[in-house]
Amino acid sequence: MKLWQKKGTTLHKEIEQYTVGNDPFLDQKLVKVDAIASIAHASMLNKINILTKQELKALKKELCNIIKLDKKNKFKITLKDEDVHTKIENHLTKKLGKLGKKIHTGRSRNDQVIVDTRLYSKEKLLGIEEQAIKLCQALAKQSQKNQSTPMPGYTHMQKAMPSSVGLWLGSFAESLLDYLELLDAAYKLNNQNPLGSAAGYGVPLNLDRNMTTKLLGFAKTQNNILYVQNSRGKIELAILNALTQIMLDLNKLATDLLLFTMQEFQFFEIPDEFCTGSSIMPHKKNKDVLELIRANYGIMLGYSTQIANIISSLPSGYNRDLQLTKEPLMAGLELANSTLSICTLVISKLEVNKKNLLKACTPELFATGKAFELAKKGIPFREAYKTIKNTNEWHKSDATKNIMQKKYAGATGNLGLPKLEKEIAKKKKIISKKQHQLNSTLNKLLRQ
Amino acid sequence: MKLWQKKGTTLHKEIEQYTVGNDPFLDQKLVKVDAIASIAHASMLNKINILTKQELKALKKELCNIIKLDKKNKFKITLKDEDVHTKIENHLTKKLGKLGKKIHTGRSRNDQVIVDTRLYSKEKLLGIEEQAIKLCQALAKQSQKNQSTPMPGYTHMQKAMPSSVGLWLGSFAESLLDYLELLDAAYKLNNQNPLGSAAGYGVPLNLDRNMTTKLLGFAKTQNNILYVQNSRGKIELAILNALTQIMLDLNKLATDLLLFTMQEFQFFEIPDEFCTGSSIMPHKKNKDVLELIRANYGIMLGYSTQIANIISSLPSGYNRDLQLTKEPLMAGLELANSTLSICTLVISKLEVNKKNLLKACTPELFATGKAFELAKKGIPFREAYKTIKNTNEWHKSDATKNIMQKKYAGATGNLGLPKLEKEIAKKKKIISKKQHQLNSTLNKLLRQ
């Protein structure tokens, strides 16, 4: 029975189906965090004398039991349960009688679902950052290993100037590292305790919001209780937008690799066991994995579009529309995680075909260098440029020497990898620390 | 085993997981159409002497058996099967030995999956059109019933001029009917046979493409075999864009209803059994169903964004990226169908509170009428307008009389409902006919 259902009334079957939607399926992944948040809430209710010590103990025990049942797939949410919150309250009432009916004092499902998605997102975001750091490490390692391997640099999809495998792969490591800052900003927005907002207008009890903030390991209490409700969807959008930026780096990496592994290039190769074949063409060795990395950027963009549209032109306060932000958020977090992990695998096993890369460093790549030689002799650059342009004939130079000679900061001869690796290591440590803190805070809550 | 797999080779587990993705789940819904298309393909192979009559008969029997197994949920596609095409070929080979290995002659999974989604979309689109027509009927009926019920007309969210419930509901019926034309255009694009394209470059056999076109009930053969591959995603986008337009009408209908059922309006009501409650507020009767209809427009828009992005900047020919267009297409078709059906339910049970509507027809609504009265007396309209503007005081008129007096085409006193109903009936007939033709064509193929 639904929490709000009046005895003797029923909800029209088709309406029930349409309104409940995918919630039972999605909420299954929220059982653990919903139980954890309920423990924190109950502890607070005990402190403000709504629950006795005894009652808190009993509730906590059963909530811990729910987490165990869920781990064993024995706590199944169905259409009739409506959502995880109802399922848990009904379970507690079934097990503990009247006591179960007390758990919802001082909260609404509206702040409950927010605390759930925030706790869920926190864990997932740290996992994603961890994966991103692993990819940075793989990129930096390959960049290091191939820093003196020349490759043609392209602009406008035309051969431009000498580049290096080190520069190319290093660029992705630096980009990812930069955009982790954006993810951090989203993480910070998400790291606020919404409990106490109830349906956006509070309750006439003397709630201790800072207590649940502390117990659940949030960095702060999200103050204005209406803002709590209005931030739903917005924080989800901030998360997805940051993930979109990360997917964009992976989209470019895949785009480059798909081009540079074409038969016409053969600059790189990925292992046979990463490739798939064709049902009709016996010779095919396809890089489906790279194509899907590329395409999954569009999937992520669609998730963000869904939220960006759903939450617009909505009046203040909870609206059921917000329920539909849950699926794109959860799917997006999943997708970023798996795509980062797959990319790390690909990069760590990337085969670099030095011979082909060197062969591809054809004369035109060196034309600009010639202009600079003249410029260094005092000829105004634009004149030097025109002189070379009119030559229309260019000669091959030593590509390796060329790239290693560019010694200024960030150039091919000075990639700054030691500094980059230091930054990666530092970031890794911060993430580990955050993960450790989160786990120990929540474990403490469960054990206490 | 995958169709393309070389004995002794394996696909890396994580790569397999990432590349197969949701296909086993999605493809489960394509078993029937894949089997049907395979029967058509086999019939054609028999005609061009690749298969004997006997062989065709055996294949057909087993493919029909697969459809039956699937109906009973006994034909389960798993991760290892990769997709529906592989599952079926492997099943046929298991059951029929060498004969099963012949079925793929002259096709690729690339044209096979297109024929699947086209057949699937055809059926779903006709179902959606049928649902849309039902909604049109419900709207027209309520419009008819309430054609002389006045309601305030709003512009800029401010009271503007007298309107009627009939005009308001009729506007949605006309809109839906108009946008079905757009859906028809997408249907027509989708109604082309892709078989024979193989991987986009054909096969060295003398395929009879028009034969499969006829057997499967397509309106035409999609000619250029590379265009067939390049149209993947594009046709899906055309379908989703048309569905987005329909969702937009439903979004506006829900937006209006959510406003007009607020306590401040109470123009309309929906039955209690359509409403849900709150877990914290005992008095609440929420119209979640309307909020979800409103929000699901954003979900649909996200699906279309996914495809619009995935298929851009892709070179010609099949790319694995296209695989990811399947999920948004299938989800979008499902969503449009259920949302139309829910709307029909809501509209057919809509309660109209005439008393409140009449009470809401306050004096300012009649100010413009006063200006026109002066204009009819020969005062230039702009002067009449200014005269009334300066009065700043308006008197209530008889709202019912007011709306019924506007007699020109499409105005409140002349909604044109008989013509509308005729058009709805005509459209309904066309859809039924198409559905019947499709069913009888496919049944004939299965029976033959």
Add this chain to the structure above:
Amino acid sequence: MKLWQKKGTTLHKEIEQYTVGNDPFLDQKLVKVDAIASIAHASMLNKINILTKQELKALKKELCNIIKLDKKNKFKITLKDEDVHTKIENHLTKKLGKLGKKIHTGRSRNDQVIVDTRLYSKEKLLGIEEQAIKLCQALAKQSQKNQSTPMPGYTHMQKAMPSSVGLWLGSFAESLLDYLELLDAAYKLNNQNPLGSAAGYGVPLNLDRNMTTKLLGFAKTQNNILYVQNSRGKIELAILNALTQIMLDLNKLATDLLLFTMQEFQFFEIPDEFCTGSSIMPHKKNKDVLELIRANYGIMLGYSTQIANIISSLPSGYNRDLQLTKEPLMAGLELANSTLSICTLVISKLEVNKKNLLKACTPELFATGKAFELAKKGIPFREAYKTIKNTNEWHKSDATKNIMQKKYAGATGNLGLPKLEKEIAKKKKIISKKQHQLNSTLNKLLRQ
């Protein structure tokens, strides 16, 4: 002075700036159609006895004069004028006194702006269709000329099977032709007369809507007067979505060309006078034009996103939000037109490097053909496939012979160009006829 302004009142400067926005600039392009629609409206007012024959004549003369002034850039709309409708009414009042104040009888700026954008879009859409047909012709011509020129066919960005330049270019012509049907559906939606809707709730006059429908050359009167207002933005979205599909074809064409003109391919070339250079690299010959064609798909998508978002969750009736749909519509029409025209130029001058194309037809392209040879000998296809797969060694065949031998409908040896050209010619004729009808209808209205 604004039409609605009360003497002695002022609009706050910053509010004026923000609300008027780009309208004076955009509306400049609507002067002609606004004047034309005003003539039709005045003619109708004469018929229903609001204007005398004399008055109609005077108004018409001055409205024609406005069109002439505008042609000479002497009818400038400024911030103070607010929009084209105000500018024209004020001009008429200035020139004709009281008579000018009568022109707005029976209409609102709300239906006036719709009639303007519809007339504007009609002309632009026909121009776009004309451009698209020119591109189809250029593609078909090049396809014809190069139908026996082999080129590698790619799937997954890997060499797949032999293709031809004819097949490749022909695929774009067929696609464009198909999507013109979608544009036609949008054109049809747009081809409805909105006049008489006023602000969505009509006027208490006996308007003759079918008369203006006929005078302005619309195919029908858009019936329900509230639907008229609610369709604003929706029809614009239908137009932009159809244009997005066309831009998608051009995006793919540019993507292909950018790939195939890389130094590693050199399959095609475009004339030097189409290429730009680099400010730093003397040797560069860049295909900026192709990159911009590719990127402008994203620009168009953004226009459609703007409208798709603006019109969602809006209640029925005119809302000022709709004003902001004008700019993306007009910009989108402009962009599609110029991009089609540029593509036609590029395709008509495309240089085909047959030698390189032939050289690129390497042995692996022929592996599938070998499997089919075995299949034709009766070996089940899957076995034949595996046999070839295990060989791992492929031999070059005669590519031209290979492609010409695939004789079934739509394959490389049977592109169906005569039929395609017939369809193009037919479509061209239809467009010309529509253009001619539109022009003669409007000219008749101006001359009468």
Add this chain to the structure above:
Amino acid sequence: MKLWQKKGTTLHKEIEQYTVGNDPFLDQKLVKVDAIASIAHASMLNKINILTKQELKALKKELCNIIKLDKKNKFKITLKDEDVHTKIENHLTKKLGKLGKKIHTGRSRNDQVIVDTRLYSKEKLLGIEEQAIKLCQALAKQSQKNQSTPMPGYTHMQKAMPSSVGLWLGSFAESLLDYLELLDAAYKLNNQNPLGSAAGYGVPLNLDRNMTTKLLGFAKTQNNILYVQNSRGKIELAILNALTQIMLDLNKLATDLLLFTMQEFQFFEIPDEFCTGSSIMPHKKNKDVLELIRANYGIMLGYSTQIANIISSLPSGYNRDLQLTKEPLMAGLELANSTLSICTLVISKLEVNKKNLLKACTPELFATGKAFELAKKGIPFREAYKTIKNTNEWHKSDATKNIMQKKYAGATGNLGLPKLEKEIAKKKKIISKKQHQLNSTLNKLLRQ
């Protein structure tokens, strides 16, 4: 003449038009920053002995002159100039002869345009933050003033529980403040010096990148020179996504205000001089400004869509597609600024109709409170809830007392405004400091 143009060659007219596009118009706004960046670049060239002290002085003088000319609208970029970079180089060459031809040594237009948009964005972003703070202040002030003014709190667009004007307006202030953190993260990404990247592959000179970083006031040098190019569009997207979040707050504020100023509510009013009228309805007082604030969220979303699409599936290195990211960036910055400014005006002049707000606090709002009264007496909440639910009759309470009694953090009786105001003041100070630093750094560069 274009910088890259070979004597005697011409660019096809239509291609020139299409490729140059809106650049002359947009680049006009970049003259100042391009000149400033050129001074920094020249100073660096002097340090590495490419330019003499004398030459630097002459260049600097003329570049300062260009800034002055531009201020007076006397430095007009035309189609023939192609862009601001060309215009300036050509101007310098015209004025200073050979010396002008030296300015481009060691850079490309590719890093030049990035440095321009970054400097431009920095200034604009600080201006936007300043505007946002002003709006926060206006919101906090009104919140303060109305903290004990009750208003109905809505969920699901139905009356829920007592709220307050203070809570409602305060929620927007807190939200804006939070999302400024996201804007800061984008600002930080943007605050990196791209100079020295050239076309992504550097130059064979010993550039001193840290020198230009310091001269131009960037927080750091963006290291990897290929990453510099690849970050174009990405940083723009980060900026627009952050602005979208801010527009989302304003969209909700406008949505609320449009609802609460309807005749059925009349909770608030905005001054007459902020309202517009109707061309047909004399009584109308429309809140167009609010509707446009609401709709401009969609416009912003479209800008972000444009960039999100353009930069996807692009290979590494500069591609001309990136040029098209400039317009949505610049338009988006402009739009956020003007919309924030307009909102501040509206909020600061908002009229609060206390009488109507109080009257709207009808009995159902107090039903939940009754349930909590029972819960406080020891009845399990779910039972208390059901008891009240079954009553079905609710009594009005003292709304002011009700809201002031909720005393916990963030609730109506404890909005935390002093803390909020402190945070606003702190943020304001930081922004002012940043603005001052930026101005003094750039002024110093110009004066030196």
